[in-house]
Amino acid sequence: MKKLSFKKGEIIFKNGEPASHIYLVISGEVGLFFSTDPKNPYITIRENETFGEMGVIDNELRQSRSSCLSDCEVVQIEREIFLKKYESSDTLVKALIKSLSVRLREANKKLMRSR
Amino acid sequence: MKKLSFKKGEIIFKNGEPASHIYLVISGEVGLFFSTDPKNPYITIRENETFGEMGVIDNELRQSRSSCLSDCEVVQIEREIFLKKYESSDTLVKALIKSLSVRLREANKKLMRSR
Numbered sequence: 572m573k574k575l576s577f578k579k580g581e582i583i584f585k586n587g588e589p590a591s592h593i594y595l596v597i598s599g600e601v602g603l604f605f606s607t608d609p610k611n612p613y614i615t616i617r618e619n620e621t622f623g624e625m626g627v628i629d630n631e632l633r634q635s636r637s638s639c640l641s642d643c644e645v646v647q648i649e650r651e652i653f654l655k656k657y658e659s660s661d662t663l664v665k666a667l668i669k670s671l672s673v674r675l676r677e678a679n680k681k682l683m684r685s686r
Numbered sequence: 687m688k689k690l691s692f693k694k695g696e697i698i699f700k701n702g703e704p705a706s707h708i709y710l711v712i713s714g715e716v717g718l719f720f721s722t723d724p725k726n727p728y729i730t731i732r733e734n735e736t737f738g739e740m741g742v743i744d745n746e747l748r749q750s751r752s753s754c755l756s757d758c759e760v761v762q763i764e765r766e767i768f769l770k771k772y773e774s775s776d777t778l779v780k781a782l783i784k785s786l787s788v789r790l791r792e793a794n795k796k797l798m799r800s801r
Contacts, residue, residue: 595781614792620785621778638765648778656776663763664775664783666710671737671786677729679791686801 572648581635583645588591590633590649592607592625599643603635605683613682615640627653630673634679687763698738698752698760705741705748709764710734714758718750720798728797730755743770743787749794 574597575593577583582596586606600610601622613635616622624631627650657665689712692698698709700720709716716737717727728750731737741748742765772780 584687593782593783595778598750613787615783615787616706619781620788621782622785624782624786634794654779660779663710663768663773664779666734667736668707668779668783668786669729670737671783674791675786675790676730677721678790678797682793682796682800685797 572646572652575641575645575647576644577643579639581639581643582682583639584633585636586633588633590623590631591650593621593624593627593650593653594637595621595646595648597644597646599645601637601643601645602640603637605635605679607683609636611628612638612640613679622652625676628657628668628674629654629676634676687761687767690760690762692754692758694754694756694758696754696758698754700751701748703739703748705738705746706765708736708765708768709734709752710737710761710763710778711794712759712761715755715758716752716758716760717755718752720750720794722798724751727753727755728794739768740791742772743772744791745781749791 576586582658596616596618601616622637711731711733716731718729719727737752
């Protein structure tokens with residue numbers, strides 16, 4: 572787990588990369604971009620919000636690019652550390668995370684197709 | 687926390703109701719419907735998946751209707767019991783649930799507008 576600083580415009584991860592970390596935004600704003608619309612973020616991640624978790628939970632490759640919309644500080648958490656926290660969570664909490672993740676991935680696919 | 691049985695076509699909750707429970711599907715399929723498209727579920731919830739959590743986490747009214755697409759068995763969990771499990775989770779796990787929930791709500795709003 573480490574704190575990283577990025578300048579506005581820097582890329583944190585790209586489509587197709589293995590999902591090796593999840594991220595928590597400490598300051599600044601990070602945009603997530605579909606490959607079909609590389610200029611407009613489909614979502615903006617703000618302070619105290621996480622991103623990059625879906626690929627980690629589902630063990631899939633990155634399906635979007637993350638770039639800094641401003642100078643940013645983020646905490647980068649290794650896949651294994653996150654999965655340990657996830658696995659030791661309450662059964663209902665785990666089912667919830669899995670459901671939200673699946674539904675968000677499905678919603679994103681529909682949104683990507685509608686662009 | 688109690689187990690409930692529903693017949694195909696029965697409604698579990700409606701748009702605009704207070705979000706007093708979350709649900710875990712034990713068997714069968716539940717559809718979530720936007721008011722703008724009451725015939726086609728925008729998502730189908732299956733065995734071991736949860737629904738109804740977004741209103742509970744964000745303390746907002748129901749923004750969709752849930753109806754059984756087949757005969758169903760679900761576990762109904764009171765808001766307070768769920769929130770206790772949520773609050774006692776790891777900080778990162780909590781931030782993650784909050785983020786997924788906010789992003790799913792935003793994605794759903796965009797999808798609803800696109801119908």
